[in-house]
Amino acid sequence: MEAFASLGASTLSAAIIAVNIISVVTMAAVVGEFLHIQHKRINLLRSLNSNRAEAEHKHGRALMWLYIISTAVLTVTAVFLYFIRP
Amino acid sequence: MTEFVPNTNGEYAVTAFSTHWIKYVPPTVIFFLLLPVALTLFITAGLNAQSYGNGADMLFLGALLLLLLVHHWYFHRILSEAMVDVIITNKRVIFCQDSLLRFDDMHEFNLQNLIAVQAQKHGILQNVLRYGSLWLDTGGSVSTDLGGVIPQVPHPHYVAQQITTERRMHTESS
Structure with a gap:
């Protein structure tokens, strides 16, 4: 019985680690694709001598950092709550 | 008055904007x-x-x-959604539609081939929040054809007027 409980707990720990890894990989993929498309768009605007290029850059980057920081906070909180258990 | 600096092809951006904030709601x-x-x-x-x-x-x-x-x-x-979607130049209208990792579309409408521009604001929400759609008729398309329609354009009548002005200037210069 104890062996089953221990197996269940370790499976759950592995699942929580896996979910967090998938979350960070998803964030990296979305941010990478965002930077790629934003770079293309800024280049297009610059080639047309538009003054919107700089504003585009700043607004997009602010949102991107918000996404990165909030994902990091969620990951750290999940690990803290499950593995450290206050 | 805004001064536009053309690139080496003689093309310059008249305006560039993102579609209406209603898309975030x-x-x-x-x-x-x-x-x-x-x-x-x-x-x-x-x-x-x-x-x-x-x-x-x-x-x-x-x-x-x-x-x-x-x-x-x-x-x-x-x-x-957080990127400039619509770019109007003195030669073309560019409409970009993308969903990260899913699709990345770019529609270009040459002002030379443009027959008409139709601005549409339907419903209370669109009239109160001042946004609507633009139908760029390049011939053979209908206003329900999604390929020629730019949705959620802020102040569509003003944008339509800008496109028409650029088209007229383009026709006169060529």
Whole structure:
């Protein structure tokens, strides 16, 4: 019985680690694709001598950092709550 | 008066803008409805995991999954929309549509081939919030044909007027 409980707990720990890894990989993929498309768009605007290029850059980057920081906070909180258990 | 500097091809951007902020409303409403539910489950299960054993652990995993799903879905939607979508130059109208990792479309309408521009504002919401759609008729298309329609354009009548002016100037110069 104890062996089953221990197996269940370790499976759950592995699942929580896996979910967090998938979350960070998803964030990296979305941010990478965002930077790629934003770079293309800024280049297009610059080639047309538009003054919107700089504003585009700043607004997009602010949102991107918000996404990165909030994902990091969620990951750290999940690990803290499950593995450290206050 | 704004002075436009043309590039080596003699093309310059007259205006560039993002579609109306209404596009952020549906994902934000869904996000703020689901976020408190997921956060409450997540923190409650996390804090009670020790006292309630495996049941609380499973609840914690479920809450974490829901929270991460809502979080990534929301930022994916917001980042996909947070770029300049419509660029009007003295030679063409460029409309970009993208959803990160799903599709990246760019529609170009040459002003030379443009027959008509139709601005549409339908319904109370569009009239109050001043946005609508633009139908760029390049011949053979209808206003319900999504390929020629730019949705959620802020101040569509003013934009239509700008396109018409540029088209007229382009026709006169060529």
